[in-house]
Amino acid sequence: MLKRHLFFFLLSFSLLALTFSTLDTHPFYQPQNWPKPSYNFKGNPLDVEKFKLGRALFYDPILSRDSSISCSTCHLQYTAFTHVDHPTSHGIEGRIGKRNSPSLANLAWRNDFHWDGGVLNLNSQAINPITHHDEMDMTLDEVLRRLDHSPIYAPAFEKTFGTKDIRPFHLVKALAQYTVALVSANAKYDKVMRKEEGVQFSEQELKGYNLFKQNCISCHSGPTLGGDLFKANGLSLDPELNDFGRMTITGKTKDSLLFRVPSLRNIEYSFPYMHDGRYKKLKDVLDHYAHLEDHQVLSKELKRKKPNLSSNDQKDLIAFLKTLSDKQFLFDERFKYAPLK
């Protein structure tokens, strides 16, 4: 009995110590057997103090024109860093955007950003939501003015970047210190793939995994399970949103209605789904794929092989998709709001 108490005491102490120790270490890590990240760490070396500054900024509505919304408004940690239950997110003054806010995880391995791939650097990505009319609607001049006058941020930038002259690149690098740290690689799926002791798929999850390999993996590929490809998946154009996706960026008609293939990590928590959030449930998504027709705009993968998913197959596939939930990531204390001291 005493031994048992001692064990739990030591375990609790270790966890507590781990919690405190992580505050001194930048949370980014390279998961086992993952490829080299695309992010240019040389241009923004990992620094835990900059991470803390970026985290404070991520949660601070100071970045929006009327100080009403922060990055975290549309990217909530508990819901896979997306805006749960909102087909398209709202910015200041209730302005509605055109696209579903993307889930944030494993951004260090991404070569481009946004549903259309229009943004090529994680650092510069933050400028878009800050200045976008339907999101924060701020000017960079005004953001910098506020930071310069802030009794919290002015000294924090001086401490971390060694400058009293805060420039946009300081701001976006601080934010990137936070977003690049969002590594999700500890779902049940990962543990099974790593052959961790005592962790295995249930029979239903295994059936789902096999269906995933037969029907989904050609696009939702790699350890991030999607993220770098742009594909047409048969969704019709919403005449109100009039969003042609990738074509907006490349100007090429062949890219009409192509959108990013999203990462499936933490998908259980990131509803609603698709670029315009038109599907509320995973079942709706699988129903869509199970009923594709030739007249729809489809990627070559879907043209070649339309998923043939029975109702039971869909249930199995959903059971597998739920193994991609990484609760350690979703509830990681280090990513929660913490004021700057």
Add this chain to the structure above:
Amino acid sequence: MTKLILSLFIATSSFLSFSQLNFQCNFQRDPLKLDSIYEVNKGEFLSVKELKFYFSDFLFYNEKGEVLYHSDTLIFYDLEEGSRRLLLSEALVGVNKIEFLLGLDSAKNVSGALEGPYDPLLGMYWAWNTGYINFKLKGTANWISNLKNDFEFHIGGYRAPYGASQKCILIAKGSTFYLDLDAFLQSWNLQEINHLMVPGEKAYLFSQELVKHFHF
């Protein structure tokens, strides 16, 4: 905002004897003035409200076509700040030809630098489509029949086939080279195309026409 000053240091040409290279934007043979009203044809008035652009990749050649000097520096020009002076870092003899890029190449567009001439505060950064506007021009012309009688051009884009950065090659004839903006605007049908804000074929054609109006 720290003013961008070109700091390439040059010396002289045995033929031309210039110790620095200057740039000036002209309108009707005189330096273009922001907000001035110009009569370009009888009863047709035009005013420029904003003119900003990038130069990059300067190459200096001698008569044999050999490269005497190359500068990879990105140079930002803003009419509000007046003419630009390019000083080169070494003594060059016999400069015959100068080449530069009007705009930024694709590597610079996607570098993610965001500092110095890349600073988004300069108003040239495209947040929705990573990259920079090569050439920004804004103004009014009373013959344009839109609501505000205005024109606005954000010319950029580096993706093939409509990369809008244009190479310009000029035979060196002095220490100052010019852009005749009035000549360009006379050649461009402002009544028909007075707003271009996205990359594409029209932006590409604009850049092709524009580059013809640089000269010594």
